[in-house]
Amino acid sequence: MTTDERVDTTRAAVFDALTSELELAGSHLALGDDLWIRVSRDAWVDTFKHLRDKHGCKWFDFLSAIDWMPSPFGRSMDSEVDTIVHGKDSKEPDAMATGVAGGETRFQLLARVYNVVEHWGVTVKADLPDDDLSIATLIPVFAGANWHEREAMEMFGIEFVGHPNPRKLYLPGAFEGFPLRKDFPLLARMVKPWPGIVDVEQMPGETEEEAEAGTEGGDAA
Amino acid sequence: MTMTEREQLRYIAAQAADARVNLELETEGMTLNIGPQHPATHGTLRVLVKLDGEQVVAAEPIMGYMHRGYEKLSEMRTYPQVTTLINRIDWLGSFANEVPFILAAEKLMDVEAPPRAQHIRTILFELARIANVVLFLGDMAVQVGAITPVFFAFRDREHILNMIESATGGRFHPNFDRIGGIKDDLPKGWIEETRGALKRIEAFCDEMETLVLGNEIFQTRTRGIGVIPSDVALQYGMSGANLRATGVDWDLRRDAPCGLVYDKVDWKVWTHPDGDSFARYWVRLQETREACKILDQLLGTIPAGPIMAKVPRIIKVPAGEAYVETENPLGAMGYYIVSKGELVPFRLKIRSASFSNISVTPWLLRGVYLPDVITILASLYFILGDIDR
Amino acid sequence: MNVLANILDPYWAKTIVRVVGALAFAILIAGTLVYVYLFKAVSFMQSRLGPMEAGPQGSMQLLAEVGKFLQKEDIYPTKADRLLFKAAPYVVFMSTFLLVLIIPFGPDAWFANLDVGIYFALSVSSISVIGILMAGWSSANKYSLLGGLRAAGQLIAYELPLVLAVVGVVIQAGTLNMQGIVGAQANGEIFGFGGIGNPYILTQFVGFAIFMISMQAELTQTPFDMPIAESELVAGYLTEYSGMRFLLFFIAEFATAGVFSAIAAVLFLGGWSLPGLHWESLGDVSNVMNVVGPLVLIGKVMVLSFIIFWVRFTFPRFREDQLQRLAWKFLIPISLVNIAATAVLKVAF
Numbered sequence: 001m002t003t004d005e006r007v008d009t010t011r012a013a014v015f016d017a018l019t020s021e022l023e024l025a026g027s028h029l030a031l032g033d034d035l036w037i038r039v040s041r042d043a044w045v046d047t048f049k050h051l052r053d054k055h056g057c058k059w060f061d062f063l064s065a066i067d068w069m070p071s072p073f074g075r076s077m078d079s080e081v082d083t084i085v086h087g088k089d090s091k092e093p094d095a096m097a098t099g100v101a102g103g104e105t106r107f108q109l110l111a112r113v114y115n116v117v118e119h120w121g122v123t124v125k126a127d128l129p130d131d132d133l134s135i136a137t138l139i140p141v142f143a144g145a146n147w148h149e150r151e152a153m154e155m156f157g158i159e160f161v162g163h164p165n166p167r168k169l170y171l172p173g174a175f176e177g178f179p180l181r182k183d184f185p186l187l188a189r190m191v192k193p194w195p196g197i198v199d200v201e202q203m204p205g206e207t208e209e210e211a212e213a214g215t216e217g218g219d220a221a
Numbered sequence: 222m223t224m225t226e227r228e229q230l231r232y233i234a235a236q237a238a239d240a241r242v243n244l245e246l247e248t249e250g251m252t253l254n255i256g257p258q259h260p261a262t263h264g265t266l267r268v269l270v271k272l273d274g275e276q277v278v279a280a281e282p283i284m285g286y287m288h289r290g291y292e293k294l295s296e297m298r299t300y301p302q303v304t305t306l307i308n309r310i311d312w313l314g315s316f317a318n319e320v321p322f323i324l325a326a327e328k329l330m331d332v333e334a335p336p337r338a339q340h341i342r343t344i345l346f347e348l349a350r351i352a353n354v355v356l357f358l359g360d361m362a363v364q365v366g367a368i369t370p371v372f373f374a375f376r377d378r379e380h381i382l383n384m385i386e387s388a389t390g391g392r393f394h395p396n397f398d399r400i401g402g403i404k405d406d407l408p409k410g411w412i413e414e415t416r417g418a419l420k421r422i423e424a425f426c427d428e429m430e431t432l433v434l435g436n437e438i439f440q441t442r443t444r445g446i447g448v449i450p451s452d453v454a455l456q457y458g459m460s461g462a463n464l465r466a467t468g469v470d471w472d473l474r475r476d477a478p479c480g481l482v483y484d485k486v487d488w489k490v491w492t493h494p495d496g497d498s499f500a501r502y503w504v505r506l507q508e509t510r511e512a513c514k515i516l517d518q519l520l521g522t523i524p525a526g527p528i529m530a531k532v533p534r535i536i537k538v539p540a541g542e543a544y545v546e547t548e549n550p551l552g553a554m555g556y557y558i559v560s561k562g563e564l565v566p567f568r569l570k571i572r573s574a575s576f577s578n579i580s581v582t583p584w585l586l587r588g589v590y591l592p593d594v595i596t597i598l599a600s601l602y603f604i605l606g607d608i609d610r
Numbered sequence: 611m612n613v614l615a616n617i618l619d620p621y622w623a624k625t626i627v628r629v630v631g632a633l634a635f636a637i638l639i640a641g642t643l644v645y646v647y648l649f650k651a652v653s654f655m656q657s658r659l660g661p662m663e664a665g666p667q668g669s670m671q672l673l674a675e676v677g678k679f680l681q682k683e684d685i686y687p688t689k690a691d692r693l694l695f696k697a698a699p700y701v702v703f704m705s706t707f708l709l710v711l712i713i714p715f716g717p718d719a720w721f722a723n724l725d726v727g728i729y730f731a732l733s734v735s736s737i738s739v740i741g742i743l744m745a746g747w748s749s750a751n752k753y754s755l756l757g758g759l760r761a762a763g764q765l766i767a768y769e770l771p772l773v774l775a776v777v778g779v780v781i782q783a784g785t786l787n788m789q790g791i792v793g794a795q796a797n798g799e800i801f802g803f804g805g806i807g808n809p810y811i812l813t814q815f816v817g818f819a820i821f822m823i824s825m826q827a828e829l830t831q832t833p834f835d836m837p838i839a840e841s842e843l844v845a846g847y848l849t850e851y852s853g854m855r856f857l858l859f860f861i862a863e864f865a866t867a868g869v870f871s872a873i874a875a876v877l878f879l880g881g882w883s884l885p886g887l888h889w890e891s892l893g894d895v896s897n898v899m900n901v902v903g904p905l906v907l908i909g910k911v912m913v914l915s916f917i918i919f920w921v922r923f924t925f926p927r928f929r930e931d932q933l934q935r936l937a938w939k940f941l942i943p944i945s946l947v948n949i950a951a952t953a954v955l956k957v958a959f
Contacts, residue, residue: 007477033328034544060458061546062572066559071296110557110570112544116455116471123544144457147580155292170285170609179293186297253752275756275930366832366927372656438833438926591756592836592929 011035011120014055018122021054022047025127038125041135044109047124048141051113061112061121063138063148065128065156069106071182106130107156111138111145134159155180250278255594257286263360264605268582270594277594280586282579287609295569300326300400300536303566307556308394310573311607314353314550316345316385319398322556322569324480325545326400329538329560334480337526338402343481344519345388345397346547347512348415351422352381353550354462354509357602358426361502362433364599365442370433377425380418387411400536402529412520419513426510434503443498447585447597450496457584458577461552462508463601465492466500473548481547486518498600505602537564551575551607575607628721632710639868639911640861641672646912647919648864655923675857682853687750690850694748699851699858701741706862708734709869714789716882716903717895727788728780731873732773735828738866739765742837745859746847757846760930761830761837767937768827768834774945775820778952779810779877789892792881797888801959806885811878816948818878820941825870826918827937829863833925834933867918868911875910882907 015029018037026038039047051057105127114121128135137160138145149160150169157178160166168175177184256267265286271278291310295303307322308315320342327334334342359374382392388407389395397404433439449459451467464471472490474483491507493500540562546555552574559568578601586594618624649671653660661668686695712727714720724730739762746758780786783794798808811818827834838846848859875881882903889895928936 036542058452058455059460060456060577061553061555062458062557062570062577064557064570066568066570070561112557116469119476142456142458143453143584144577144580147576168285170288172285179290184293186293251752253756362926366835367925368832369652369656369923372658376657432924433926436926438928441932442926442929590929590931 007119010118014120014122017055022050026125035120035122036125037122038127041126041128044124044126045136045138045141048111048113048138051122051124052141055115056117057113057115057122059114059116060142060144061114063109063111063145063152065152065158065180066108066110067106067156067180067182068108069182107133107158109135109152109158111148113142128158133157134161136160137162139163154178157181253591263603266579266603266605266608268586268594268598270586270591272591275591277586277589277591280583280589280594282582284579284605284608287605289610291571291610292569295566297565299564300538300566303569304398305394305396307571308396309606310571310610311353311549311551311554311575311604312393313356313604314349315393316349316389316395316397317353317547317549318554319396320346320481321545321547321549321554322558323398323400324547325543325556325558326536326538327480328543328545329541329558330400330532330536331539332401332530332532334402334530335527336482336524338528338530339480339482340519340523341403341407341528342398343483344415344516344523345385345395345403346481347516347519348381348385350550351419351509351512351516352378352385354505354512355381355422355425357505358429358433358502358509361498361596361599361602362429362439364595365439367433367436367439370429373425373428377421380421384411384415384418387414399529400538401532402527406528407523412523415516415520419516423510423513426506426513429506434499434506440499442592442596443502443600444495446498446593447589447600448495448497449581449585453581453584454496457581459552459581460574460577461548461550462501462504463552463578465490466504467496468492468494473546473553477546479545479547482519483515485522486515488515488518498596501600501602535564537562538566546572549574551602551604552578554607571610573607573610575603576610579603579608628711632707632721636707636710636865636869637861639872639908640864642912643864643868643915643919644860645669645672647915651916651919652923655920679853679857684854685852687850689750691748691750694744695850696855698741698745698748699855699862701744702738703858703862703865705734705737705741706865706869708737709866709873712788713869713872713876713907714792714881715907716900717789717892718897719882719900719904720789723787723789726786728776728791728873728877729786732769732776735866735870736765736769738862742847745851746837749847749850751850754847754849757837757849761847763930764827764830764834764836764933767934768824768941771820771937771941771945772824772828774942774949775814775817775824776877778814778817778945778948781949781952781956782808782810782814788876788881792876792883793889793892795880796883807880807883807888809878809880809885814878814948814952816944817952818874820945820948821874821878822914822917823941824937825874826921827933829867829870829918831867831918831922833921833927835922835927836930836933867915871911871914871918872907874914875907879910879914881910 012029015027015035018024019027022037022039023043024037025040026036028036030036037047107128107130109126109128110123112121112123126135133156135158137149139149139162146163146165147169149163150165150167152158153160153163153166154168154171154175155178171179250271250273253270253272254267255270257265267283267286269281269283271280289309291306294306298306304319304322307318310318355374355378359371362370385395386392388411389397389404391397449463449467451464451469454464454467455469459467470490470492474481475490478484488511491504491511493504538558538560540560542557542559544555544557546553553572554574555572557568557570557572558566559570561567582598582601585597589597618627645668649660649668661671664670664674686692709731711721712724712731714723742761742765743758746754746756746761749755749758779791782798783791785791785794795809796807800808800813830837836846838848848856851859882899884902884906887895887899
């Protein structure tokens, strides 16, 4: 068996073990790729403790969040601004509402740990209700979660209960707002709107029509 | 904002109280700012240090002076445009930044780059590693006080940058990787010239081993300084040479190749059991030598074929989520792409190595002498673009 | 010749000549060392060329630097103690200047022939510690304070090995007078063989090594440059100095290097005399040596300075406590043993 196949078998075995040991709100196993599980907010810390102690996932990869609301400011196919400017695209957007492991709320917390001995990792997600964006801190389980949680705090406005040092990490102290939320506009693009699907510029000597014509077809980027 | 008179009086009284406290020799320690403008920090990192004489009581890195908001920007850029942005995260080995992102996007699109493209990607990946780590080998010497090796490092690194430039067009920001393959094929005579450049790097590594590693003063300054036990390192998410220097045998090139051709090459992973600053320097020196050996084998076996798979000109990545992590020069770097089937990523989470590597410093720097703070920061080897994104 | 002797007869005339000559020597030696070693030798060691534009091979670079420093704005921090801040460079330079006075350049070419020559030199060189402390403290800057305190500790610690290394030489020469030491080396014998005299580098090699190490520390050069540790403290006690004041510190540093090398040359290498030159009394030495002697001495200075700067550009630096440990636990005991051995051998032979 090659390394990949061995890791895959381990991954599948772990998937079965986790499905039986924990109460999963959702899960997704992509063979040859990765493993996702979704747990409830209250089981967040216990899940990681379980993964660290019982399954040997001792390496803390990262912790972040996803805001699933489509951006009201455009640049995605189903946003108002783009359909007005460019017209409705003929192809309908794919119907992935939230995440590979399911999820119902707008904010979803995302963290990943890894087993350095058996070489597989698991991505854990948890839904956060819109009216109460708080969750227990992971620092007692993984000390490295400290800075990741501070970043999620300032970027999304999520509160981590029990964090010893809930100060901003990147942003200056007087910053207002939570930048990575979808309703926080990227000001550069407010001032100068998206120029459209332009990935070809005029070559010296070409006219604009020739450049436009080169956009269609072609095989290599 | 103007202060009321009462506030002003209160402020003055507080200042006077402070002065009185400092006058009585009950000195409660000095707070020193190392940075953000400082020769020792690689960029604008500020370390707030509370000193008791020359010993550190508490240390806290404060960052964000170079935060460029890449994750927010990526939500408004098409995938090829994002490649331009992420080149600038780790700017010393910048081809390496593109690789995990492209691999994740290729995973979502279910596209595999042709073998020749994978091979050349690996070659450029290793060249980026050499360019990055060679600078570290000279730079740590400067932080410890020896001013000469860094000039040799820059001189020999030029040859690698010349090779990267002749292949990709850019010394520091190649922007060469594309979803499905690479942008151009290699120029004629490139392989021979790169072999010549590698010989210089090997000579440089030998020089550094005698000049720096063998120097008794360097050893006195780095042995036993900044010891990180391996379980602490794993908890904090440290990766790369920092983790291997604590004895953990883990290298993503060997254990999760995914799209790069390391399984076709005969090479070795170096670890060191000590976990101190000397170990970190030693491991990186050996890794540079190993990278030269890997490149030696790769340069002789490039398969013929196309360099680009069949991908549409305008790239719409299908819906899904993917995470790919690779062994970048600084550590384990990963990109978590959430795509909704559009031209732009819906959410791009960049997992940068130096962010986790530096998160151990508040724990590590307690009770350490001030000169050792500099040595430890130099041995952890961070790049501000990687921390701040 | 007689007219010159008459003009220079009154004491004030001699004093003016001494002061001007000593200043000229100090500045010239500093300039030479800066150009040859700091501009050119270090560049060649680091595989680059150094200044090449100003003058042939960059020789006029120094004039350009002086001009640049002279036209800079006089800046000092608001909170700095003005008097101390301004006086500090002069204090340091003064200690160098006083050191120049006791160096013998030839049988009759000297500024002051003190009977306590070397003792005077060692005591006067300690004044620079006060200057550095003044600079560090009065700058109202935490980095400068750290650098100044480190410097004080280091310089005081390394004074002792310096003095003790010299004691061995004095025992062998039997005199504190610098000319006397030159004579003792030129006319002495090693175990009966008197061909090349008795340069103390051969018989006092331990003392020589200790003297060179302590000299490196007294000059705050790497590996002992904690006070200036460039990558940590920006510039240590020199951080807030710019313009002319910085230039004074700079000149003082290199002049001290040159002067200490000259003292080392006199103590260990035989000073201005050449091997093979013997005399009964100083009057016997021909007048040619008054011209050749300075050149010989400067040649020896360049050799010793090369060692200082070579080590400076190669080695990393010690941490403060490792530095102190080296001085107190290592150098001082060895130099004491050296003195004991010298005394025994002097009496026995």
